[in-house]
Amino acid sequence: MAARKKKKLKSWQRRRRKRVKLFFSLLFTVLVIVIAVIFVKSLFPYESVDLSDYVTYTYSGYNTKGSVDATINEELTSTLMQKLIKEHEKALFNFTKCEQEDFNAFYNSLSVTVNAPEDLSNGSKYTYTVGYNKELAKKIKLNVKNSTKEVMVSGLVTATVISYDTLFEGISFSFDGVSPTITAEMSNNTVNPYLSDVEFIIEGEKEHYADGDVIRVKALFDEALCLEKHFVIDRDISECYKDFIVEGESHYVNSASELSSDIIDRAVSAANSAFTSKTANEYGVRVYFEAGIAPVYVNKKSTFEWVNYGPLSAYFKVANPDIAGKNSNNYNDLDIIYSGTLTQADGKSVNVEAVVRFKDIIINNDGTYTYDFSNPTISSCSHYDSRIKKNVITNYEKNWSVEKISLK
Numbered sequence: 001m002a003a004r005k006k007k008k009l010k011s012w013q014r015r016r017r018k019r020v021k022l023f024f025s026l027l028f029t030v031l032v033i034v035i036a037v038i039f040v041k042s043l044f045p046y047e048s049v050d051l052s053d054y055v056t057y058t059y060s061g062y063n064t065k066g067s068v069d070a071t072i073n074e075e076l077t078s079t080l081m082q083k084l085i086k087e088h089e090k091a092l093f094n095f096t097k098c099e100q101e102d103f104n105a106f107y108n109s110l111s112v113t114v115n116a117p118e119d120l121s122n123g124s125k126y127t128y129t130v131g132y133n134k135e136l137a138k139k140i141k142l143n144v145k146n147s148t149k150e151v152m153v154s155g156l157v158t159a160t161v162i163s164y165d166t167l168f169e170g171i172s173f174s175f176d177g178v179s180p181t182i183t184a185e186m187s188n189n190t191v192n193p194y195l196s197d198v199e200f201i202i203e204g205e206k207e208h209y210a211d212g213d214v215i216r217v218k219a220l221f222d223e224a225l226c227l228e229k230h231f232v233i234d235r236d237i238s239e240c241y242k243d244f245i246v247e248g249e250s251h252y253v254n255s256a257s258e259l260s261s262d263i264i265d266r267a268v269s270a271a272n273s274a275f276t277s278k279t280a281n282e283y284g285v286r287v288y289f290e291a292g293i294a295p296v297y298v299n300k301k302s303t304f305e306w307v308n309y310g311p312l313s314a315y316f317k318v319a320n321p322d323i324a325g326k327n328s329n330n331y332n333d334l335d336i337i338y339s340g341t342l343t344q345a346d347g348k349s350v351n352v353e354a355v356v357r358f359k360d361i362i363i364n365n366d367g368t369y370t371y372d373f374s375n376p377t378i379s380s381c382s383h384y385d386s387r388i389k390k391n392v393i394t395n396y397e398k399n400w401s402v403e404k405i406s407l408k
Contacts, residue, residue: 047084047142051130052149054080055112059120061227062159066120068151070112070128081107084140098140106140109133120153127151160231162194167219167233168242171200178362179251180210181325186217194231197221203241210321213246250364252324252331256316256403259334263361263369264405268311270373271336271356275306283354283381284342290383291350298345309340312353314405317396330359334405335379335392353388355380 054077057070081103088098109132116126130147137144170190175182188200199220209215219233219240226232233240253259274280284304288295296303317333318324324331336356343349357379362370380391393402 047080047087048145049080049142051110051132051144051147052128054110055128055130055149057114057128057151059153059156061120061156062230062232063156064119064121065159065227065232066122066153066156067227068114068116068120068126068128068153070114072110072112072130077107077110080142084142087141102136102140106133106136106142109136120156122153122156124153125150126153157230159226160194162192162231162233164233164235164240166192167195167198167240168217170195171217171242171244173215173244173246175209175246175248177208177248179246179248180208180321180331182209182211182213182246182248183207184209184215184246186215194229197225197229209246209248211246211248211251215244215246217242217244248365250362250370252318253316253361253363253369254318254332256405258363259316259361259405260369261408263371264314264334264407267334267358267371267373268314268336268407271311271338271358271376274356274376274378275309275338275340275354277377279377280306281342283352283378284344287342287350287352287381287383288344293348293350296345296348303345305343307341307343307349309338309354311336311407312339313337314407315392316403316405317400320399320401323399332359332361334358334361336407337388337392350383352381352383353385354378355388355392 054073055070056073057068059066059068061067085100085103111131112128113131114126114128116128117124120126127148127150132144132147134144170188170192172187172189174185174187176185177183184202186200186202190196190198200217201220203216203218221237221240223237281302281304284302285295288304314337315333315335317335319329319331323329334357336358338354338356340352340354341349342352355378356376358371358373358376360371364370380388382388382391396402
């Protein structure tokens, strides 16, 4: 069978065919160009950033004593990482396979190093640099075009100057008790807001104080607190202490010179009644035995009686500070020595010396005295003068000051 002859196209058909070929040729070319552009673009970083813009810096302290703290801005950096992740996800050509761990690792590699003077002032300059893992930056297609910035300081406040007098103006003391057993209570009525966190302590605090003692109060604070509160004291921290003088309202008499003649007369007058009290004859048996005389009893009761008694001498004794008020020791004693005679029912008598003791006489700031002469008793009694001397003077000379007092 003979082959068919190709049908000759008409002119308009040839023109249409040419247009179709041209269209597909152009379409193919465009596709190739688009693919090429996408391919080439995939070879370059997705983002180009200045890492110094991803830093937050804050100032602390005050002008001339400022400091700066610079940290990575977590919000901005997280946004950047999310943007990069999306770029990787939508990329048609991605020759570096990145996992979430890669982005996390880069994020964690970020750090800030500050190069600043020790004490910053408004107008001074410093720099900071962001450190990062360069290999990871390349892998996640991040171009770091800059990571260092110079900053001029501004906004530091001017410190408030606190004077030494202002520092301690809220500190006061109240005193109670008798010197040297005064107790001291410190009050802190500071209302200055800058000083609310300053602690005041008593150096070498004691349980008791004497008139004229010095109590040193020290203000405890450091430069960190000054920087935080924006204040400065007008002297060195080591010199921030103040001395307070203990001022009691009274003290135990510590010298015979502090005893007025009137108070001595009152003591003698009160002591006389000790020889007529129910306990006056308690020493009678011992005294009669000292004299070698047998006591006489009537109806099983002693018959001792004091006659011809009167003050012979007096001594004022003050205990040394290390024993005063301790182990039953008084702070001071006023001993009035009497001479007299003890008689009994058989008419036999014995010469006797006796001691009436008053203790802890107090003199007040107004010159008055506080004492208890209400119940005088005989504290020592003997036929022998030497025993009285021992009980009043000799036994006390080591740890007490002993002064003889003249009686009228």
